[in-house]
Amino acid sequence: MKQLKVFRSLVKDSFDVVTHGTVKYHIWMGFLTFMMLVGMYCYSIQLNEGLSVTGMTDRVSWGLYISNFTFLVGVAAAAVMLVMPTYVLHDVDFKQAVLIGEGLAVAALIMCLAFVIADMGGPSVLWHMIPGLGVFNFPNSMLTWDVIVLNGYLFLNITIPFYILFRHYQGKEAKSKVYVPGAILSVFWAVGIHLVTAFLYQGLQARPFWNNALLGPRFLASAFAAGPALIILVLAIIRNFTAFKIEDKTLKKIAMVVTVAAQINLIMLISELFKEFYAPTHHSESAYYLFFGLHGKDALLPWIWTAIPLNVLATVLLTFHKLRNNPKILYFSCFILFVAIWIEKGFGLIVPGFIPGPYGKIAEYTPTGVEIGVTLGIWALGAFVFTVLAKTAIGIELGELRFKNNKN
Amino acid sequence: MSRSNKKWFSLNLSRKQNDDSGTCGCGKTSGGCGSHSNDAEMSEEEFYHAAVNASIGDEREKDGFDQVFDVKMDRRTAFRKLAASLLIGAGAVNTSCSMLSSDESKEKAQIDWEEQFKGNYKLMTDDEKKNTVDRLVRSYQLRTGKTISMSSKNAEEDVLFGYAFNISKCQGYMDCVSACVKENNQDRNSQMQYIRIHEMKDGEGLKFDEADDNYYHEVPAEGHFYLGTQCFHCDNPPCVEVCPVQATWREDDGLVVVDYDWCVGCRYCMAACPYDGRRFNWSKPEVPEEEVNHNQHYLGNRMRKKGVMEKCTFCVQRSREGKNPACVEACPTGARIFGNLLDPNSTIRWVLENKKVFRLKEDLGTEPKFWYFMD
Ligand code: SF4
Ligand code: SF4
Numbered sequence: 139m140k141q142l143k144v145f146r147s148l149v150k151d152s153f154d155v156v157t158h159g160t161v162k163y164h165i166w167m168g169f170l171t172f173m174m175l176v177g178m179y180c181y182s183i184q185l186n187e188g189l190s191v192t193g194m195t196d197r198v199s200w201g202l203y204i205s206n207f208t209f210l211v212g213v214a215a216a217a218v219m220l221v222m223p224t225y226v227l228h229d230v231d232f233k234q235a236v237l238i239g240e241g242l243a244v245a246a247l248i249m250c251l252a253f254v255i256a257d258m259g260g261p262s263v264l265w266h267m268i269p270g271l272g273v274f275n276f277p278n279s280m281l282t283w284d285v286i287v288l289n290g291y292l293f294l295n296i297t298i299p300f301y302i303l304f305r306h307y308q309g310k311e312a313k314s315k316v317y318v319p320g321a322i323l324s325v326f327w328a329v330g331i332h333l334v335t336a337f338l339y340q341g342l343q344a345r346p347f348w349n350n351a352l353l354g355p356r357f358l359a360s361a362f363a364a365g366p367a368l369i370i371l372v373l374a375i376i377r378n379f380t381a382f383k384i385e386d387k388t389l390k391k392i393a394m395v396v397t398v399a400a401q402i403n404l405i406m407l408i409s410e411l412f413k414e415f416y417a418p419t420h421h422s423e424s425a426y427y428l429f430f431g432l433h434g435k436d437a438l439l440p441w442i443w444t445a446i447p448l449n450v451l452a453t454v455l456l457t458f459h460k461l462r463n464n465p466k467i468l469y470f471s472c473f474i475l476f477v478a479i480w481i482e483k484g485f486g487l488i489v490p491g492f493i494p495g496p497y498g499k500i501a502e503y504t505p506t507g508v509e510i511g512v513t514l515g516i517w518a519l520g521a522f523v524f525t526v527l528a529k530t531a532i533g534i535e536l537g538e539l540r541f542k543n544n545k546n
Numbered sequence: 547m548s549r550s551n552k553k554w555f556s557l558n559l560s561r562k563q564n565d566d567s568g569t570c571g572c573g574k575t576s577g578g579c580g581s582h583s584n585d586a587e588m589s590e591e592e593f594y595h596a597a598v599n600a601s602i603g604d605e606r607e608k609d610g611f612d613q614v615f616d617v618k619m620d621r622r623t624a625f626r627k628l629a630a631s632l633l634i635g636a637g638a639v640n641t642s643c644s645m646l647s648s649d650e651s652k653e654k655a656q657i658d659w660e661e662q663f664k665g666n667y668k669l670m671t672d673d674e675k676k677n678t679v680d681r682l683v684r685s686y687q688l689r690t691g692k693t694i695s696m697s698s699k700n701a702e703e704d705v706l707f708g709y710a711f712n713i714s715k716c717q718g719y720m721d722c723v724s725a726c727v728k729e730n731n732q733d734r735n736s737q738m739q740y741i742r743i744h745e746m747k748d749g750e751g752l753k754f755d756e757a758d759d760n761y762y763h764e765v766p767a768e769g770h771f772y773l774g775t776q777c778f779h780c781d782n783p784p785c786v787e788v789c790p791v792q793a794t795w796r797e798d799d800g801l802v803v804v805d806y807d808w809c810v811g812c813r814y815c816m817a818a819c820p821y822d823g824r825r826f827n828w829s830k831p832e833v834p835e836e837e838v839n840h841n842q843h844y845l846g847n848r849m850r851k852k853g854v855m856e857k858c859t860f861c862v863q864r865s866r867e868g869k870n871p872a873c874v875e876a877c878p879t880g881a882r883i884f885g886n887l888l889d890p891n892s893t894i895r896w897v898l899e900n901k902k903v904f905r906l907k908e909d910l911g912t913e914p915k916f917w918y919f920m921d
Pocket of ligand 1: 776777778779780783784785786802818819820821822823824857912
């Protein structure tokens, strides 16, 4: 009962905290709410008319939604890069960063689920997928694996920070005996969600562009670059706008993680390009389409040729200590790296899988306004969730939010 | 049954050997699929029916979970009660808003309700199959005033359907395509077509990437030959493996079918099919009422809704009645041959034994039951 009371008071307090703030904060939240409403409006159009309002067709049957989903799974998985040293190796200076990282993971996972639902043709029969109520094609379908690991990971990433914050809220220490096993589990789990998501595509013999053994590892590398890059940016913003203290040392360590991951990612990219272009086979056509266009169809060229130079530039900048240790350059390279990987792992991965089609037909894909609206709405939802979580967490960590027990 | 006396080359790469035994088609080997017993759940059902206050036969509804385990689950009970009370609420609102809410609209609502929460067709007993088909027929009648006939005929024993396509004969008339569209009530708006005819240049072999599968000129065009593709009803279908809810499966007679009411529209199967065999309803499919083919099968050409997958079923509504699919019948050149692979006297067996046949992308191990040959 007492726990319940504490919880109720926590919810109330956190509601207070998130509804109060500076003018800038209110503008930010108002903007996000507006974007979410736009997204909802676009989604209602999609519900009414069907998925025909998107740019997807029988030839390219997955598009912007699944691209974003794939990318965000990576962002979610990256929280682990911070969890590991903090909880397990007792590397204290990661501790503040890790709460932020896990909040980011929760927001990213919520976006993932929202994107999957937005992509479904029949959201009203989604209960067919709930194990126990519907028919769950486990273990045959990788999609069912994905449902399990994503929800499990969401659960872990909600409970661990919640436990810690809940203890801190009451002014108690969080017992490491309780959360360390969970943290270790989530380390493996994070690798799992990413591999399983890669297997979703990798297991399709019909799509040679995806059906290659490097897909899983490359997913991991790019995730561990893009995720922490985003965390660095977020931490920089938090450091600027709140009293929450994040030491330079923390940022530097995360930057190190980003650098190594980006380097590995680049090596794998080279290996992939070599395979596709040194001895091109029939199966290299998708890669040709992506990088050079096929038969005059080249919708993806501007995208990929933005992504590759950004990716290389960011990796080079990060590789030199001098440059990396300069915060301005660090933030800049993190930003371009994030954008580059978003393009590469989203658009650049999903769409070419369908082009050329099974019989070589090239039908291009361009997202429509409605699709972009829904996508922006979901991103706004993620940012909104994250802001709420982060604001509460920061409040508790700074000691502004404490349970006041009247009885003693 | 099909594996033991195969008469065609097989890579034996199949990931899983189905040894479905007995009459149960659910493919479960352990634990029972729930299609053999008929007990339990009456009280709930009574509650359910009392709640919706209308009746359309007293069949029992089972969801996937019940079908799989055939046990009463608290969760399920709770779910259903919740659903029933929601319906009472909705019904109350409905009646208070419209004074004219007739018996018919109640019946419609009742049918919609039961259809929304019915189980997966693959796991239904024959009675349940019949019930859902009756509901759909009645629903169509209530909505349009027209009577359709819908079958829920199961696969027959010792039947395995196969198809052969004579490349030398096909002239690209596309009569098969229009016959297919008519027969299978395909969406006219998006011009959905299961069959694609690829026009290729003579002397260049099978160059699919340079072929035109969407031509609008007089055929046969000089210096070209034609080849048709559609769903090949793979014996080891990758599309079936990937479906997260088992909304698509291989029937015992080899047909790969979709339960349009169970599909959640994730399009994973579409990505998994190497043969461009699947079509998605991106918007509500529309067929002018006077063009609707009223002779339907649950797994075949019944009306689809938006957001679900569909595909060629070898015209299950015809083939299970012993007829040829519409494309075979419509082809003016006799390029299309359909029949029972397990019948040694069938034409298709003659073709397989006497012609040099080949299949597309055999290296993928999907084992299509669709062969090509030349005279
Ligand atoms: S052709 Fe495609 S849709 Fe048809 S059974 Fe094979 S994999 Fe499935
Ligand atoms: S689209 Fe339908 S049939 Fe295809 S995999 Fe998804 S649920 Fe299954």
